[in-house]
Amino acid sequence: MSPSHIAPYGSWKSPVTADLITSGTVSLEEIWVDGEDVYWIESRPSERGRCVIVRCSPDNQITDRTPAPYSARTSVHEYGGGSFAVFNKILYFANSSDQRLYRQEENKAPKPMTTESESQLRYADLILDSRRNRLICVREDHTGKTREPMNAIVSVKSGETVESGDVLISGNDFYASPRLSPDGTKLAWLSWDHPNMPWDGTELWVGEVQSDGSMGKKEKIAGGPKESIFQPEWSPDGVLYFISDRTEWWNLYRFANGRIEPITQMEVEFGRPQWRFRMSTYAFESSERLVASYVSKGLWHLSAIDTKTLKLQEIKTSYSMISHVWTKGEHAFFIAGAPAEPMSIVEINLQTQKTSVLKKSSQVALDSNFVSIPQAIEFPTEQKKTAHAFYYPPTNKDFSAPKGEKPPLIVLSHGGPTSAVTARQDLQLQYWTSRGFALLDVNYGGSTGFGRPYRERLNGQWGVVDVDDCINGARYLNEQGLADANRVIIKGGSAGGYTTLCALTFRNFFKVGACYFGVSDLEVLDQNTHKFESRYSHSLIGPYPEKRDLYRARSPLHHAEKLSCPIIFFQGLDDKIVPPNQSEMMVEALRKKKIPVAYLAFEGEGHGFRRGETIKRALEAELYFYSKIFEFELAEPILSIKIENL
Numbered sequence: 001m002s003p004s005h006i007a008p009y010g011s012w013k014s015p016v017t018a019d020l021i022t023s024g025t026v027s028l029e030e031i032w033v034d035g036e037d038v039y040w041i042e043s044r045p046s047e048r049g050r051c052v053i054v055r056c057s058p059d060n061q062i063t064d065r066t067p068a069p070y071s072a073r074t075s076v077h078e079y080g081g082g083s084f085a086v087f088n089k090i091l092y093f094a095n096s097s098d099q100r101l102y103r104q105e106e107n108k109a110p111k112p113m114t115t116e117s118e119s120q121l122r123y124a125d126l127i128l129d130s131r132r133n134r135l136i137c138v139r140e141d142h143t144g145k146t147r148e149p150m151n152a153i154v155s156v157k158s159g160e161t162v163e164s165g166d167v168l169i170s171g172n173d174f175y176a177s178p179r180l181s182p183d184g185t186k187l188a189w190l191s192w193d194h195p196n197m198p199w200d201g202t203e204l205w206v207g208e209v210q211s212d213g214s215m216g217k218k219e220k221i222a223g224g225p226k227e228s229i230f231q232p233e234w235s236p237d238g239v240l241y242f243i244s245d246r247t248e249w250w251n252l253y254r255f256a257n258g259r260i261e262p263i264t265q266m267e268v269e270f271g272r273p274q275w276r277f278r279m280s281t282y283a284f285e286s287s288e289r290l291v292a293s294y295v296s297k298g299l300w301h302l303s304a305i306d307t308k309t310l311k312l313q314e315i316k317t318s319y320s321m322i323s324h325v326w327t328k329g330e331h332a333f334f335i336a337g338a339p340a341e342p343m344s345i346v347e348i349n350l351q352t353q354k355t356s357v358l359k360k361s362s363q364v365a366l367d368s369n370f371v372s373i374p375q376a377i378e379f380p381t382e383q384k385k386t387a388h389a390f391y392y393p394p395t396n397k398d399f400s401a402p403k404g405e406k407p408p409l410i411v412l413s414h415g416g417p418t419s420a421v422t423a424r425q426d427l428q429l430q431y432w433t434s435r436g437f438a439l440l441d442v443n444y445g446g447s448t449g450f451g452r453p454y455r456e457r458l459n460g461q462w463g464v465v466d467v468d469d470c471i472n473g474a475r476y477l478n479e480q481g482l483a484d485a486n487r488v489i490i491k492g493g494s495a496g497g498y499t500t501l502c503a504l505t506f507r508n509f510f511k512v513g514a515c516y517f518g519v520s521d522l523e524v525l526d527q528n529t530h531k532f533e534s535r536y537s538h539s540l541i542g543p544y545p546e547k548r549d550l551y552r553a554r555s556p557l558h559h560a561e562k563l564s565c566p567i568i569f570f571q572g573l574d575d576k577i578v579p580p581n582q583s584e585m586m587v588e589a590l591r592k593k594k595i596p597v598a599y600l601a602f603e604g605e606g607h608g609f610r611r612g613e614t615i616k617r618a619l620e621a622e623l624y625f626y627s628k629i630f631e632f633e634l635a636e637p638i639l640s641i642k643i644e645n646l
Contacts (some may be wrong), residue, residue: 005399009407009436009484011628012399015370015633016434018619021427022046022612025362028343032052033328034086034315036356039065040335040345041072041084049610053084053093056345056358070098070110072125074142074277077532078577078607079176081276082125085135092158094123101126101135101156107370115163117143123156123165125176131184132213133158138277139165139173140531148531150355153189155213164422168215169207174198174532176277181234182210185209188232188240195535195543198274199418199448199455201225204232204242206255222246222479228452230271230281235307237287238556243271248452252282252292252305263310268296272323273418273448283348291315292333293322294450297377298388298422302334304350315353319346321424335359337424339373342571348518362427370398372433374423374441380478381445385457387469388421388450390509399436407438408630409483411470411510413492413499417458431619435635438483444469444499461462461542462495463502463554470499471509474575486511487630491622493517494578494607497554501586505556505563512629513567514622517578517607520586522559523548528579560589566596566646568625570618572605595646598625 027043027052036058046323051073053066066072066301074080074094074257084093090102092113102110113135114121120142127136133319141164142149152632153175154165167372169175172191176198179188187209192202203223208216222244223229225426230243230250240255241263251269252263264270270292272279282292290305292312300322302315319336321343326333330350337343342362348355374390383385394407401407414421421441432439443450445456445465457465477483490510492500499519506515519525526537526544529637542550552558567590580601600621602614609615620638627634628643 004236007399007436007635008632009394009401009405010487010630011632011635012394012396012434012436013433014364014396014431016282016427016431016621017636018431018616019639020364021431022616024364025342028345028361029324030081031280031324031326031333031335031345032084032086033326033333035091035517037086037089038333038345038347038554039084039086039091040359040409042359043355043610043617044612045612048604048612049108051083051096052301053091054359060358062359063584065091065104066093067109068096068104072214074122075099075119076122076138078530079276080124081112081533082295085128087128087130090158092126092128093371094126094452096641099123099523101137103158112161113158113163114165114310117164123154123162125178127178127180129184129213134213136178136180136187137165137460138178143550150533151175161512166213169243176202176274177232179232179234180209181238181240182236183238187222187233189217189233190229195538196225197418197533197536197539199228200539201227202488203227205227206240222253222260223453227273230274231282233282233284235284235287235290239287241282245271249499254307261411263305263307263313264292267293267451268294269449269451270294273416273420275416275419279323280325281323283332285327285330285332291325291327291350293325293334294424295420298420298449300422302332302348313349315348317348317355325370333358339423340368340371342425358600362425364427365425367397368429370395370434371425371430372439376423377473377476379473381472382465382468385445387445387473388443388447389473390421392429392433392436392441392483394433394436396434396436401436406481406484407436408487408489408626409438409474409477410442411490412439412441413444413466413470413472413490413496413503414442414447415492415494415496415606417444417446417462417466417495418455422451428619430617433589435623438477440473440477442470442473457526459539460542462537463498466499467620470503471507474509489626491512491515495519497578501556501567502554504565504567505559508564510565512565512626514570515567515583515586516570516618516627517572517575518569519578520555520582522551522555524582525578526551530576533577542580557585557589560586560593561597563590563593566625566629566643569597569600570609570621571599571601572607572609573601573603574606576605591644594645596629596643598641598643600641614626
C-alpha cells in the first residue's frame, strides 16, 4: 500500500497514542497454578498502577481476586516479585501500601496475617508448607537501628495474625528461592553476601525440616563468589534441579546421589539476572520430562528435556520473549510475546503443542502496517569485539518522508545495567517508530543472555563500555544509511539513564537526550541507595572509598561543564533506588550553563512509572521536547511543557 502523505520523519500522525497505551494495556507479572485455575498479576496503569491478582477458571472466565484498594506488590529488594501464592483456592499476598501479608478465602475479604509495622517488615517469594499450615518466605526487616535491613527466611502461620514470623534461616546478607521438597522434609534456598549481586555469585543450600518445622542439618550444594545459581526446583520424585553458570553459560544441573550432574551443556542462557523474586524459566511436566525456556542472541525459545536421556527437543512457538514458566500435567503456562504479538498469558498443550492465549496485555488491535518489526543486529565495537542490538525501522503505512531524508534515531540504553532487551511488542517503542523515528535497542556489554564473559565486560567499566556500544551501534546504522547522524538521540532509565548522561557528558556524539530517573553522581548513589544494590557499584566501578577519584571521574554531575546538548529529565519523587536529588542536581547544572533543559517530577511514583497519567505525560513531553529541539511540527496537538533556556 502506498503512503498517502509525505511528511518529515518524526512528525507523522500515528494511531499509537499515549492515551491508547495507558488505557488499553496492562503489565502481566507472575503466574501461579492451583488445581484447574491459573492466576497472575495485572499491573493496571488505568488504576494508578494497582497490581491485581486475577484468576482464570477452566471455562476461561477471568475474574479479579484482590478487591480495591488492595495491590499485590512487595517491596523486598525494592523490585519485589513472588508477592502471592495460592493453595486450595485460598490466596496469600503481600499488600503494597502496608507490606503486610494477607490471607483471602474465596468470596471473602482479605484478612491480615502479620501485624502493622508501617511497612518496616516486608515479605516476598511466598511458598506454602501445607503440612504445617504455614507460609515460608523471604523477610526484609527494617525495624532495627542498623543502616541496612536484615534479611532472613521465615515461616508465618496461616489463619493467624502474627507479629513477624519465625526465623528459619539467617546470617547471610540476602536470601531467595525457598523451595520445599515434595515430601516436605527438605528446604532448598539461595543465599549471597555483599558485595556480590545474585548474578555474580550465590550459594545453593539444602536443610532438613524437622517435624516441628524448625531447621536441622544444612548442606551447601553448589555455588560460590564466582558461580551464579538460579531457580532451584524439586522434581516430582524429589531430585533437586538448578541453573548454574559454572561453564560461563547458565545451564541446567541436578543434584542426585551426592553429586552434581549437567542436564544441558549449551552456549545459551537458561537463567536470568535475579532482579526480582520467583523468576522461572523451567518447570516439570513429570519426573521424566521438564519444560525449559532459554535465550540465544536475544531471542527466547521453549524446549522439552527428557530427564533420563537428557535429549532436548525444541517446542515451536511464535514467541521471542518467554518468562514465568509453569506446568500442570500436560499443560505449560508462561508469559510470552513477539514483535507482532503483545505480551500474553499463554497455555500450551505439551502433547499436541496447541497454544491458547488466556489474556493479552493489550486489547489494542493494531494494524500490522503500523508495527515496526525489529531486526537483530551485531556490530563492531571497541577492542575488536562485537555487540548486539535490535533495530526498529520507522513504520507507518500512511506516511513517507521527503526523498533523501533520513530518520532521527533513538538509541535506547536499558536499565540494570545487568539486564537485557529482547524482541517483543512494546507499544511505547511503536509510539516512536510509527511517528517516523528509527530506534536502536542496545544489548551493550554487560547485558545478560550472551554468557558470563559478555556480562562481565562492564566490570570496572560502567560508563565506558556501555557508552561505547551505544555510540558504535548508532555509527553502524549511520554508515548503513539508516539514520540521520545530525539527529541522534539517546535515552534510558535508571542505569540506562546513567549511560545516557555519561554519553552526553563525556562524548560529543548525541544531539539530545532523555533521562528517566537516572544516576548522575555515583558517590551519592553509593551512599544513599538501598541495601540490595548498595555494593553493586563496587563491581561496576570499584570499591568505595578506595576508588573515590574514579567515582567522581565517572559521575556526570562533576563534569557538567562538558555538556553542550539539551536533555529532558523524568523523576518519581518516591524513588528509593535513585533518589530525586540525582536528577535535580543535574538539572540545576544545566540551568547554570543555559542549555535547554526540562524537568518533570511526579508525586506518588517510584522507580519506574506505573500510573497511566504519568506514562502519558512523560511520552508526550518527550515527543514535544524533540520537536522543539529538531524544529519539526507535530501532526497532532499535545500538552506543551516548559523548556528552559530554549
